[in-house]
Amino acid sequence: xxxxxxxxxxxxxxSELPGVGPRQALRIALYAVHKGRSFIDLxxxxxxxxxxxxxxxxxxxxYENDGDFCEICxxxxxxxxxxxxxxxxxxxxxxxxxxxxxxxxxxxxxMRRVGVxxxxxxxxxKSLEEDISNSASRKAKEIILALNPNPVGDVISSLVxxxxxxxxxxxxxxxxxxxxxxxxxxxxxxxxxxxxxxxx
Amino acid sequence: xxxxxxxxxxxxxxSELPGVGPRQALRIALYAVHKGRSFIDLxxxxxxxxxxxxxxxxxxxxYENDGDFCEICxxxxxxxxxxxxxxxxxxxxxxxxxxxxxxxxxxxxxMRRVGVxxxxxxxxxKSLEEDISNSASRKAKEIILALNPNPVGDVISSLVxxxxxxxxxxxxxxxxxxxxxxxxxxxxxxxxxxxxxxxx
Numbered sequence: 001x002x003x004x005x006x007x008x009x010x011x012x013x014x015s016e017l018p019g020v021g022p023r024q025a026l027r028i029a030l031y032a033v034h035k036g037r038s039f040i041d042l043x044x045x046x047x048x049x050x051x052x053x054x055x056x057x058x059x060x061x062x063y064e065n066d067g068d069f070c071e072i073c074x075x076x077x078x079x080x081x082x083x084x085x086x087x088x089x090x091x092x093x094x095x096x097x098x099x100x101x102x103x104x105x106x107x108x109x110x111m112r113r114v115g116v117x118x119x120x121x122x123x124x125x126k127s128l129e130e131d132i133s134n135s136a137s138r139k140a141k142e143i144i145l146a147l148n149p150n151p152v153g154d155v156i157s158s159l160v161x162x163x164x165x166x167x168x169x170x171x172x173x174x175x176x177x178x179x180x181x182x183x184x185x186x187x188x189x190x191x192x193x194x195x196x197x198x199x200x
Numbered sequence: 201x202x203x204x205x206x207x208x209x210x211x212x213x214x215s216e217l218p219g220v221g222p223r224q225a226l227r228i229a230l231y232a233v234h235k236g237r238s239f240i241d242l243x244x245x246x247x248x249x250x251x252x253x254x255x256x257x258x259x260x261x262x263y264e265n266d267g268d269f270c271e272i273c274x275x276x277x278x279x280x281x282x283x284x285x286x287x288x289x290x291x292x293x294x295x296x297x298x299x300x301x302x303x304x305x306x307x308x309x310x311m312r313r314v315g316v317x318x319x320x321x322x323x324x325x326k327s328l329e330e331d332i333s334n335s336a337s338r339k340a341k342e343i344i345l346a347l348n349p350n351p352v353g354d355v356i357s358s359l360v361x362x363x364x365x366x367x368x369x370x371x372x373x374x375x376x377x378x379x380x381x382x383x384x385x386x387x388x389x390x391x392x393x394x395x396x397x398x399x400x
Contacts (some may be wrong), residue, residue, distance in 0.1 A: 002296075003293060004252075004253050004262055004263055004275050005264055006246075006249035006250050006251075006252045006253050006264060007253060007262065009246050009249055010246040010249060010250055011240050011249065011379070012246075014243075014246065015244045017228045017231060018224070018227050018228060018231050019220075019224050019228075020220070020228070024218070026290065027218050027219065027290070028217045028218060028219075029250060030288070030289055030290070031217060031218050032217070032247065032250055033250050033253050033262060037251050040247050040248065040250050040251055041394075042213050043214070043244075043247040043369055044212060044243075044244040044245075044247040044248045045244075046209050046210040046212075046213045046214065047210065047232065047240050047243040047244040047247065048208075048240065048244045049209055049210060050206050050210055050229060050232055050233050050240050051206075051208035051240055052204075052206045053206050053207060053233050054389070055206050062204055062233060063204055064204035064206060064208065078286065084323075089230055090226065090230070091225070093203060095216065096202075099247065105270035118224050136347070139393060147307070199206070
């Protein structure tokens, strides 16, 4: 007696998904079989639905509408002169949720540990530079490097800043310090140090 | 800007899967979009493939072949007079992997914490009893209660043993003691106690 082939196939492909191991993939397969055919159809339909998702040609964010650009890039109420460079779509969504940002984005893609730009990231930067050069002002008002405040993010941020310097009046990074609701006592030295030097 | 609808739908259904939270479901959706259309097709096909899986009418195990019974129940080289009652398909697969068991199974279904039998479990027991009564010998040679060795498993095992007593010459449970490769020093009291009283 071996695991039925369809369950094995399902477990194989699902264990490729981020954070899903082979055992969990098997558990998911058995769960889905027990839930029955209509649940299986829901899973398949949800997967197929992802094919409707497009990548914005301007900011490389994911979107669904009919246009060539995502909602943010095609919105007239957003300030196209302020651009936040984010690593991932989830970072973009987190920033959107704050309601404190009314510019647009560049979804930059996963940062390599070694602190070099991937060829894809270089293409994205060139594309942004071209986009800015073709704008009326020829320079962005501000480019915010909204990359994670860790050593890799620092290295990448300085590479990107160097590259984009001629295209922006101002290049900034997100504020650093003690998180709201956090306690000084439990802040690590690095964080507390940043909080002191960036006091306001 | 909100999460594109197809991504949200995918994340919603995937976060229903065992061990997958909403954040991981979103991460999986984004991963799949980035992997592209053919990967998405693989996921959908793997899900749809699960519909080929059937439940054996005799042992309630999952199987794929054309017959009415699973491979084990329809095999003439297995001893139908020895029946292991297991909680889950994965337990069955684990026992099969040992190569030490040549009987058949009853896949009993998840044990309730409160230590009572579900109506489904009662139906399965009745079905097994009928099956045994219709056999030539009218009694199973042995029924092994291969349920987890914990308090719930103990309670359920005694309920099942009581129910099946008239239908088996012998009712047994899996051996208990220190796991192979384990160390006496690190065994909990309960386990060490069992190992002592079941010394051989």
